Amino acid sequence: MHNALKKKPVAHAIEPLRQHSLVTLAQNELERRIISDEIPAGTKLNEADIAAALGVSRGPVREAFRALGQAGLVRVEKNRGVFVREVSLTEASEFYEVRAALEGLIGKLAAQRIQAAEIAQLRSIIKKMHAGSRSRKADAYFALNVEFHDLLARAARNEVLLASYRNVVNQLDLYRRATISHSASNIPLSTKEHEAIVDAIEAGDHALAEKRLTAHVLASRTRLQEALAPAKK
Amino acid sequence: MHNALKKKPVAHAIEPLRQHSLVTLAQNELERRIISDEIPAGTKLNEADIAAALGVSRGPVREAFRALGQAGLVRVEKNRGVFVREVSLTEASEFYEVRAALEGLIGKLAAQRIQAAEIAQLRSIIKKMHAGSRSRKADAYFALNVEFHDLLARAARNEVLLASYRNVVNQLDLYRRATISHSASNIPLSTKEHEAIVDAIEAGDHALAEKRLTAHVLASRTRLQEALAPAKK
DNA sequence: TTTTTGCATATTGTTTACAATCTACAAACA
DNA sequence: TGTTTGTAGATTGTAAACAATATGCAAAAA
Numbered sequence: 001m002h003n004a005l006k007k008k009p010v011a012h013a014i015e016p017l018r019q020h021s022l023v024t025l026a027q028n029e030l031e032r033r034i035i036s037d038e039i040p041a042g043t044k045l046n047e048a049d050i051a052a053a054l055g056v057s058r059g060p061v062r063e064a065f066r067a068l069g070q071a072g073l074v075r076v077e078k079n080r081g082v083f084v085r086e087v088s089l090t091e092a093s094e095f096y097e098v099r100a101a102l103e104g105l106i107g108k109l110a111a112q113r114i115q116a117a118e119i120a121q122l123r124s125i126i127k128k129m130h131a132g133s134r135s136r137k138a139d140a141y142f143a144l145n146v147e148f149h150d151l152l153a154r155a156a157r158n159e160v161l162l163a164s165y166r167n168v169v170n171q172l173d174l175y176r177r178a179t180i181s182h183s184a185s186n187i188p189l190s191t192k193e194h195e196a197i198v199d200a201i202e203a204g205d206h207a208l209a210e211k212r213l214t215a216h217v218l219a220s221r222t223r224l225q226e227a228l229a230p231a232k233k
Numbered sequence: 234m235h236n237a238l239k240k241k242p243v244a245h246a247i248e249p250l251r252q253h254s255l256v257t258l259a260q261n262e263l264e265r266r267i268i269s270d271e272i273p274a275g276t277k278l279n280e281a282d283i284a285a286a287l288g289v290s291r292g293p294v295r296e297a298f299r300a301l302g303q304a305g306l307v308r309v310e311k312n313r314g315v316f317v318r319e320v321s322l323t324e325a326s327e328f329y330e331v332r333a334a335l336e337g338l339i340g341k342l343a344a345q346r347i348q349a350a351e352i353a354q355l356r357s358i359i360k361k362m363h364a365g366s367r368s369r370k371a372d373a374y375f376a377l378n379v380e381f382h383d384l385l386a387r388a389a390r391n392e393v394l395l396a397s398y399r400n401v402v403n404q405l406d407l408y409r410r411a412t413i414s415h416s417a418s419n420i421p422l423s424t425k426e427h428e429a430i431v432d433a434i435e436a437g438d439h440a441l442a443e444k445r446l447t448a449h450v451l452a453s454r455t456r457l458q459e460a461l462a463p464a465k466k
Numbered sequence: 467t468t469t470t471t472g473c474a475t476a477t478t479g480t481t482t483a484c485a486a487t488c489t490a491c492a493a494a495c496a
Numbered sequence: 497t498g499t500t501t502g503t504a505g506a507t508t509g510t511a512a513a514c515a516a517t518a519t520g521c522a523a524a525a526a
Binding site: 019020021023059062063064066067068069070071072078091094095097098101102104105109158159160161163164167168171 | 252253254256257292295296297299300301302303304305311324327328330331334335337338342391392393394396397400401404
Binding site: 280281291295312 | 476478
């Protein structure tokens, strides 16, 4: 069959057959820019401007706004416009409470369902964290941390949990992004916790994994709050 | 001041000052009809028809569809249309796992933050459950059950948790609605669990409340699955 | 008869135009 | 000087027109 009439991969003669509609395109692009802090929290999103920037009309942009509003990334005010959502300190605290519960379940399930290759990936991420930490690259650590926890969430083998987790984390990122520099000093401690988590999961101890992941999230919350309110000494 | 120039409540001379846009109106109405099973799972939602039924144009309807899609109530297929989401048995199982974790947190927090008036309300709901159960009104019990758990979720005093909880439960309802008749026989048992939950919360025992709520949700899952697979004997 | 092809129709995707509302600033008034 | 009111411009809300795609059915081919 290696010599059968092979169709040349014709370079999309007519059209690349757009897989995504302009709406999902706009939604993904806006989501990326918001999560990455390219568009900072509080920014007003002007329909016409964004439509022009993306090269589409206002319709698809409006639809993307609605989806992002439901996802909690923007706030939609009638006749006023849409704004990138701002997360207050107390709201962030609420997010951490919920995230701790979800991560607890992730730990419990991942300890029972994770595959060997995934454990290796987790260890690899931790190794990179060590490598990067000495050169004060808080930004790189942030990305690795997201990767670590998302991989763990996928290893729990529960699509609903994964969606809920990502939803909460996305919104929490609106808050954490602004405070990333504050947490640089806590990187070594946080990395130690990551190692202990993988140990528990690899051992298949679901109760311990649940406990350690919950504690890790709540400790992260405490560290962040202390970093933000240093006057409280 | 009781005699000051009192403006007659003029019957909205110009316009009632619409608080909600047509989009949120459409969204709320569709959400209500989907959750209540007025529009059953799997149904294809035709833009033009729904726009005509609601007396608006297609634009607002499309925006509402995007929001509902993000909320997980409908599935959007490019160039094919939107369909009321169908939840499979395995998906439902995943929902229950997540819901159990969220309810656990709800129990823990509610035990620490609930107010006396709310406890009285919970007891009142349970009383109504007893009254209705003897006349096989599974439908009424279903509504009371939703009310009970939603009140509990509000008593946890965490808006993020409340939103996540409602999101999960709404999608789970797509599944539970179809199976409501099956669970009639379990009403007495489930009501007993409700009483034990309120007892733990009233006592302020957050660990016990967490444990009982988690167990209650997982027991509900088991009961539902057994009711649906009676051949597995 | 069964399959395939082509066309008419219906439905969705997108754009454009228009209406309603808000915002900002300036003029009029106290 | 400070407040109110009116108007112009900008922005959002909605509707309607147009384009692209999918669907169903009938006719043609096997």
